[in-house]
Amino acid sequence: MATQRDKSHRPRRPAEPAGGAAATNQEISAVLQEYAELLAITGGQQFKVRVYDKAARAVGGCPTEVSGLDIKDLQAIPNVGKSIAGKISEYVATGTIGALEELRAKVPAGVRALTEIPTLGPKRALELYEELRVSSVAELEQAVRAEELRGLRGFGPKAEENILHGIELLKHAAGRVSLDAAMGLADRVVGHLAALDECGRCEYAGSLRRMRETIGDIDVLAASSDAEPLMDAFVSFAEAPEVIAHGPTKTSIRTTGGLQVDLRVVPPDAWGAALLYFTGSKPHNIRIREIAQRAGLKLSEYGLFDVETGDLVVSETEEDVYERLGLPWIPPTLREDRGEVEAARRGELPAVVTERDIRGDLHTHTNLTDGLASADDMVSAAASRGYRYYAITDHAPNLFMQRMSDDKILAQREQVRKLQARRPRMRLLHGTELNIDPDGDVDWPPEFLAGFDLCVASIHSHFTQPRDQLTRRLVRACENPYVDIIGHPTARLIGKRPPIDVDWDEVFAACARTGTAVEINSFPDRLDLPDTLITRARQRGVKFAVDTDAHAEVHLAFLRYGVGTAQRGWVTSDDVINTWPLKRLRAFLRHRASH
Template identity: 65%
Template sequence: MRANDEVAELLEEYADLIAITGGDAFKVRVYEKAARSVAGHPEDISTLDAAGLRGIPNVGKSIALKIEEYLRTGAIHQVEEMRGRIPAGVRRLTRIPTLGPRRAMLLYEELGISSVEQLAAAIEEGALHDLHGFGPKTEENLLHGIELVRTAGRRSTLGDALELAESIVAELSDVPGCERCGYAGSLRRMRDTIGDVDILATSARPADLMAAFSGLPMVEEVIASGPTKTSIRTTKGIQVDLRVVPPDDWGAALQYFTGSKAHNIRTREIAVRAGLKLSEYGLFEVADGGKSGAKIVSRTEEEVYARLGLPWIPPQLREDNGEIEAALRGELPDLVTEDDIRGDLHTHTDLSDGLASLEEMAAAAADRGYAYYAVTDHAPNLYMHRTSDEKMLAQRSRLRELDGTYRGLRLLHGTELNIDPEGGVDWPGDFLAGFDLCVASVHSHFTQPRDAMTRRLIRACENPHVHILGHPTARLIGRRPPIDADLDAVFQACARTGTAVEIDASPDRLDLAAEHIRLARRHGIVFTIDSDAHATPHLDFLRYGVGTAQRGWLSADDVLNTWPLERVRRFLSGPPD
């Protein structure tokens, strides 16, 4: 883990501890903002001196001293002191949606509840009935929130898992004797969340790989160790399994351990019908008595699929959602790739809640080789972001000055509008007409009834100045469930009004999810894949959105920001009269 992430986690924990103990709300916000700034800072903070640390937005002298203490000693003494006053479980209680720090501390002080499990038991036993502010509806919401926390606790975000897997693969690939190394499982299929991380390798010296794996810095515990498989638990609580197979078995093992289980059942059925047997060791002829006979192929996935009469099927599609049938018909999609993306159409700067300036974000976008880039800061109805008409117009003026100056990068001035409970947005039409594009998203009132929420989204799509429906279900993975809306009706409205639907690539969102992308795709609508970046490193989130789009069977032409700028502008200008 980067020093930036380690320090950000500590600052966020300190903010939580201050809130739990009833500390100053302003101080809580200061540390929350500092945590976000440190996590999003593009430089490695371990390389910065005191002046460099104070140059990070929202990091003043006091916080910089705490960061220096951590970099020097591996701890922040104020955090250690507060940890000693509050059970660790109480902080985890604050992760439950609708249960804030003060109420978490109340549960601890009044009932001795210091874990999610204790809270669930107390609700079931009726122990909360006499506590002020904990009525039946609150208890129902808490039980739902507990299930979200439990589910999230068993799985990692795609971003965390992929960063970990790539780090391990890089380390093991440098071990002498390692011939091939890669990740498999649900991570290779780019699922929204990941359980255990599966690493596969080939080597004639598996013992050396196992020893190197067990000795990695992130290893907290070696769960099990053997000659060809070792399982560890990382300091972040993620289980990682390493399997070492003979070089000749790589393709069959990669196909098998990538999964999914349902996809593998289908491929094994095809093998059986052909009088063959498919396993992680290869594709075999069947000998007398049903036992494996001579090995036919196993070295590459392509060989395995070809011998089954199938083209190679991209891992992201291997969920038994029709990919076998499409492969047999020769109708697998040519999936969108990160190289297809020509620009990013939903990003933020420090004008609203971003951490970097317009100039810094534009320069980072140009470094990625983009042809165009949209800045879409929040509109003023989200009052905490302190935007205004005047600030937006000043930003537009500056953006026009910079247009084309970063390696020819074309800059678009946009905004992310807030969809209010009735489906209205922040500005009147004459002001919205001045933007190059408008993203409209739900940021509040997440529990509206289904009919009202559906009308709300459809009305926003019907606004002629709304070009993109942003993170359409408003979910935060493991923290907030999707809104309840008739998405099929919403997608019909998007098709009718020419509104694009976003795949928000933030690993905490990945919204739309793959199953909703497949539903929307039937209506022939246009999608965008956007980073929703609030700092320059967040531009890298795009890869997660691309993986999600691939799981949704999207090709490049389905995605607005793979198009040339002229075609994008025609889409944004709407259909001809």
């Protein structure tokens, strides 16, 4: 079976072109990615496929809005030449690309449907269509279960298992979007409404406020004594071509990307109760209502009321409602009925880590490997965030497609030293992201690794090894004295690739024993470790690094998603090594290397 390779940080394809609304960088990126995939399916030249793939990534990581650039400025984006710049301009102006439509016409709709299966590449999708004439995911699933693939070359039982797993991933992700896509849309909606004079307060609620890893729809809550102007502004939102319902207290729209957004407007004095109610989760709200009932109270989105008299007790702030029920305020990211109510009653809620606690980023990339920005630009972007320290950790040579060499990494180390002289307020760390090979070894010998300030080690291939081999592979990496952090430990890509099958208790025990930190990767496609595994690791005393794995300047802002994921795992600032002062962090890194 062919070796699997990491295809992270790929943009998602939009359901439809941008239409009347200004095209976002992610939309344009997704269109270019689709063009690359259709080229691959139709037998286009491989170098051309790579060019469009790189251009898609470059546009997705561009720090400025691409839709406002002219042809000349578009060509200044890395990997965007004259032809691609012309296609971008065409898409921005018309909502489509003629050459893309021609490619779409060459590929049967059934093949395009099959390419949505995360574990099935475009060429194999075309092969299955041509051999079996399956033209939908449902038909392919039926063919697999009927063992109709067994007669095809390269489609044995393991391939069948992978396809079925990919179909399950696709079903689970149906109708859901990544956290960053939902957050970006919610921020734009909230900004649109908050600018109105009639809007007293406005905030997103629901699973987005709880920082779930994928979002099905967006709940927005506003406080106003005059709801009509807010509802009118909401239905006129540029990204909302469809109004599902338009009422005095609730209005629903569907965006150009197919996502439903619900707006609820409540009186200003009901804000706290409504925010608590619409944030959820449902099981958490049930627990809160049970406490209210035992106290002779009734909790709704309009307030906390006395059952006997019907009088309003409190409603203006969430803190007021929780306090009246004998509880401290519970952070939204903890409201999943995982023991947070009981911990609150005992006074044992953790002071979870916040974005303000993070002093630096310990896992980032530059254009020396697969990043999109220079070291100088990445360092400048980090400095603008007020970081006390910042690490550059480009890929090591065993990830062959990155073409790293000893000379290149040593030249970068010298460049980092020069950049340090210009940034005296921020300590620059020169590191690397090592590859954990199938047997648990990493790139470079010990004497070379000793020259780095820190080393992240990650799995980038051979994801389907047996459980015991994968477990031993990670344990061996932890036991390497030069490995400081295990990067994106489960190697999952949300909705695209499942997590590796590992005995996590054994791995976390090894991390605790060796003092190896575990990464909470903030990249929205990863959010890795997931929150449930974070909890298990924390219970074993494991330390964490909340990093962005940034491949562009704009990716540094992904930190908010990693912090939210860490909070969902009940992580405190002391649990996170990149909240520590530089002196403590350096002592931790030196301690690892001295073993």
